[in-house]
Amino acid sequence: MSLEGKNLSFGYRKKGRVLEHLSLTLAPGERLGLSGPSGRGKTTLCKLLAGYEKPAEGEVLLDGRPLYPCRGLCPVQMIWQHPETAVDPRLKLKESLAEAGGAAERLTEALHIQPAWLERYPAELSGGELQRFCIARALVPGVRYLLCDEITAMLDPITQAQIWQLLLEQAEQRELGLLIVSHDSALLERLCTRIQSL
């Protein structure tokens, strides 16, 4: 039982690979920290594991079977560094949330998502407000692994601590595996069971 990236290679152009023969395993309930300088392919790795990009070589396995193509809700979900790029700008947030199957009220409450926000368009919310919304969206039932790409990098320390408290609680309750990408070594040390650098 695990999410496994096996021998992954990927490049955005013919020349120059961002990732070369990278392997990594994430078990349920595990919190794996990923650090490394910018431009090293941390986000690209998340995109491969979440199925947004196809590896040039290697494969992504869930419980030993190829994860992609994936029908219905994908059990591996990514939360993006820039939430404004992860929502449809022409949909009200309510509609974006409905596409993912809706979020539990308890969750939106814990994330301090105000009901009025759901009637707004993404451009009418601040980055931090939008990110909390994206986290709620990623925590729908059926998700088993969360790839968190610098998800609190744009938040103030108090909100950051609040969000991680909630995510750790959820991860524990639901045995979620978390991949946590961050530049903040103090944060990774607080959160992770294991840290790998890229």
Next chain:
Amino acid sequence: METILQVRDLSISFTQYDRGTRRRELPVIRRLSLTVEAGQVVAVVGSSGSGKSLLAHGILGILPYNSRMEGEIRYRGQPLTPRRAEKLRGREIVLVPQGVTYLDPLMQVGPQLRMGRRDARARGESRRVLERYGLGPETERRYPFELSGGMARRVLIAAAAMQSPRLLIADEPTPGLDARAAGRILGHFRELAQEGAGVLLITHDLALALTVAHQVAVFYAGETVEVASAADFPAGRLRHPYTRALWNALPQNGFTPMPGAQPGPGEEGTGCPFAPRCPRRGPECAEEIPLRPLAGGLVRCLRPEGGDGL
């Protein structure tokens, strides 16, 4: 020392249509005051949604049409009128914007930096400025979608540094950068300050702000609640309970999440907007609270933190 920027009692509000044609005024920034001297880095620290970005847009005169600004902004001693702001922005006053979406997605990086200039000098400059921020010459031919988050951020900073500014306003310049790159970028801000520019650093990242700023203005729900020197933080000489909570929430300190959320615009009610979450609140906190000097800084609190060396 020359005062580059002086903001006094700045308020920014928006006109919104509530239902149908019913209009309402939404105050986003209230009674904000701060000063940036030449050679100084002043950080404005606050959580998202506290109105920090609007401060930058207000100074630059690029607020949307449905907004209203009151109070006074002076740039190098003279009032910064919308006309003057328009002349100066992009030249003497530059912005490093928050979102990577400020880059033109259909234009390669090189031409974006050169802003239409095609001569050899412009090419040399753009190449040098990219190099200064650790980006190779191949970056010039990249489109924004081909850049990593951190690279895009450095391109935005390079675009601002191309202009040799007197006042640099950086709106959240560091998310997405690794500690070394972030330190380098902040170092460049400090460098620009040493060359005589004033730097206004708008950020939510208290830990990083403290590594570079001389002064820190803490923002809560559109108000300045405290102005402290950077040294006051590790020394425990903090005045406002919110500032204390921010400090304690850092992963390297306590990682303590204070419950509750900052009130949104128009939800503050009267008196101190922090009172509902404040461990030190009293009945008098429902009144109007002035920003007053205390122990070498400023605080907007009737029951400021006492002990800890104050």
